[in-house]
Amino acid sequence: MRTATAKDAVMATAVLQQAGIETHVCANLPELLRETERGAGALLISEEMLAGSGATELAAAVAVQPPWSDLPVLILARQGADSRAITNAMEGMANVTVLERPIRVASLVSALRSALRARRRQYELRRILEDLNEADRRKTEFLATLAHELRNPMAPLSTALAILKRKPLTSEAARPYYDLMGRQLDHMVRLVSDLMEVSRITRGKIELQLDELVLEQVIRGAVELSRPLMDAGRHALEVHVADGSLAVKGDSVRLTQVFANLLNNAAKYTPEGGRIDVFVENDGRGHAVVRVKDTGAGIPAGMLGAIFDMFVQVSGTARAAQGGLGIGLTLVKSMVELHGGTVTASSEGANRGSEFTVSLPLLGHGVQTGAKADASQATMAVQHRILVVDDNRDAAESLAALLGLLGAQAAVAFSGLDALAKAEHFHPSVGILDIGMPGMDGCELARRLRAHPRLHGIGLIALTGWGQPDDRLRIAQAGFDHHLLKPVDVEELAVALQKLEQRGPA
Known part of the structure; x- marks a missing residue:
């Protein structure tokens, strides 16, 4: 605050402090400008202090505010016509309020409180912007870290594949490379699982069993x-x-x-x-x-x-x-x-x-524990005619090859329409369907397979990257018996197939 006289400053300070407004009195314009750089809720300044170059100097100081800031400036003007100082101040600064003297105490307090409320909102905006900038910085850092973490397991995977392609190895000699690839793939799956878990928590979609x-x-x-x-x-x-x-x-x-x-x-x-x-x-x-x-x-x-x-x-x-x-x-x-x-x-x-x-x-009582089914003990032999449907050819063909090793007869299709045509002559007992396919998606394909008169009792397994609760509900409503997440866990797949086999024709 800078008033015309020291007496005015003392009186104004007493009035404003009684109203709960903290003040700092500046002896001259240079001190006011220095205090402005340190931060202020509002400036209350007399017209006399803007004479000469005062208005220009104050406007120059206010002009260097950061984008979030719009410092309120209240000018106590003399009664009568506007002076050149008032005109210069209003032209050089955006947030200017002119209060004519003599002014009622209530009017002064009201004007300052309004200015301070607006200033508090500006500081809140600054905090929000800082939080957004920090979140953006963390996001950028996270994406760079994620790329690094995904490259780490990719490097040994790529190396092991190159070795197996270029050097004929016995099963025993190749085993360490297969183990290495399995470990690195497991690591990548854990990374993706953690990311999905964070997404579910953030959106409030987590469900506990x-x-x-x-x-x-x-x-x-x-x-x-x-x-x-x-x-x-x-x-x-x-x-x-x-x-x-x-x-x-x-x-x-x-x-x-x-x-x-x-x-x-x-x-x-x-x-x-x-x-x-x-x-x-x-x-x-x-x-x-x-x-x-x-x-x-x-x-x-x-x-x-x-x-x-x-x-x-x-x-x-x-x-x-x-x-x-x-x-x-x-x-x-x-x-x-x-x-x-x-x-x-x-x-x-x-x-x-x-x-x-x-x-x-703690529970108030103990737990009667019983043996749970262990997927690793499930038989790996399955007697099914399985139609694998995925628009990713590598995914479909490699899964069909794996099912062949498990003892099943497998055929592949790369679209919903292709699958319906294959089903006419292959007569599958089980369909393993991707969900996110272009054109006819896996849910629509499941409904059509269920409705096919020659495929009564077909077992349906969704094998997909979509695993949110809403996805699971949508997939179950489409008529699937099991919902498995990519990449496929061989033992989990074998258990699902075994359950379908034990169920028999519907």
Whole structure:
């Protein structure tokens, strides 16, 4: 604020402070310009201070505002005709309000409050723009990281394929290359699965399949999933279970994923030969507590609050330099909260290890566990005539070849119309259909196959990349018996075919 006299400044300050408006009085125009650079809610200035070059200097200072800013300038003008200073100010600045003296206190307070409300909205806009810029920066960084992470498994896949093409190998000599390709493909599938899971969580489309679970069994399953990373890093992993009967209600697949992600995170950020401990305990207050503790890179204090945010990684570590999508801990937090639990992170600082603690509500009773069907024990022999339909020729022909190895008779079609024509003479007992085909999609094809008088009782399996709950509902309504996601899991496919075989003709 800059008024015509010191007395005016004292009086105005008292009035405005009584109205709850904080003021800062500037002795002259240069001081006002300096304070403007530091930030202000509004400028209240007397007409006299704009005489000479004052209006031009103030307009020049206001002109360098960032795009989000439109600083309100209120001019206390003398009574009577507009002066040249007023005219220059209004021509040089956009957000100018002229208040004629003498002015009622209520009018001055009202004008300033309106100006400050508008200024607060501008600062809110600045915050939104900063958040958008940060989100855009993270998105760009994420896409670059994703490309890097996908190239990593592609490189050994490409190399192994080149070796197998150029060098005749015995089955025994080729086995390491097949194993290598399988591992790298599994890694790519996990990347895509994590991305899909994040998408489902973001859109609120996640659905939990809740069962009564023995927590120790969930932890053991997670340990097996993370075993390759543990072995690669030569880490010592030990699980300490204080009470093996602790039971929770949850989605077995998602909870296993939670603890596997925590174990994988510990393995990645722990130097070779480190130690990782898992503690499973009852906190005595109705919750099971699982702590994953490592001797790794640790977490700087400044990052603890953001460690569960999307795409965040601990900077300055070898693992961060190598890449990683930065979504594993986001999935952990979201999944744990969906189960009514909490997850926290703690660390004594860089290179001093870290500890993640998951708390889940306990069941009031134990779980009667029974043996579940194991897909790996399913017979791999199937007696079916199978029509494979996919507009991707490589996908269709390779799957047909695989089905032949499983003992089935397989034919291929590359469109819905082609499939209907093939079905006339092939008489399939099972159709494995892609969904997202041009022209007639898999759902429409399924309905037509179901309606065909010669294909009564045909079994239908959707093999697709569409796996959201809405997709599953749409596909089930089209008449499919099973819904499998690409890339196909051989054992899962064999189980589905076996179930159709056991069902027999409808």
